[in-house]
Amino acid sequence: SAVISQKPSRDICQRGTSLTIQCQVDSQVTMMFWYRQQPGQSLTLIATANQGSEATYESGFVIDKFPISRPNLTFSTLTVSNMSPEDSSIYLCSVDALAGVYNEQFFGPGTRLTVL
């Protein structure tokens, strides 16, 4: 399995500002994922991040709004740019990691973002 930490755990931000969320995993992983989850809603995948290449964004998400860095095999950042109240959500980092014989997906604790 994998142990994942995220910083910050929560933040309250002003409209028009940007926030960078950090995700650290305790082992080297090829793929990391960023999700958004509104309260009471299901997970929405923002992008997948492979070390050494550009992140791959899902429909409805663009790099200018959600730039992602993946500088090495244990770390990634997601920036939420030019924030509006509609960006208020929980942002989750996850990884695809080897668990025994097969790969499984593990989630970090999340970052709760409120935009005023």
Place this chain on the structure above:
Amino acid sequence: QKEVEQNSGPLSVPEGAIASLNCTYSDRGSQSFFWYRQYSGKSPELIMSIYSNGDKEDGRFTAQLNKASQYVSLLIRDSQPSDSATYLCAARSGTYKYIFGTGTRLKVLA
């Protein structure tokens, strides 16, 4: 479009009963299947994974997979109020591609 479908619930069961959670998936190429438990305000926690047809037991949890019917289920025996949460079903569909259901909310009544 590849999908995983779950009944949103809530599924209410009395304490001590068996809770049965179900999901179906559309991609016949999916090879791995997962159940996550998510408490309100927390992140999803992987509780069961299953890769071959049949049953897999871990404590009070049993995952069942039927690839012919494209059906995955999770049974929780001796349900406790602490089991009250949303349960997400997921299928790994290709390399690094996970498809999540929308989750079933379980309420265990004391």
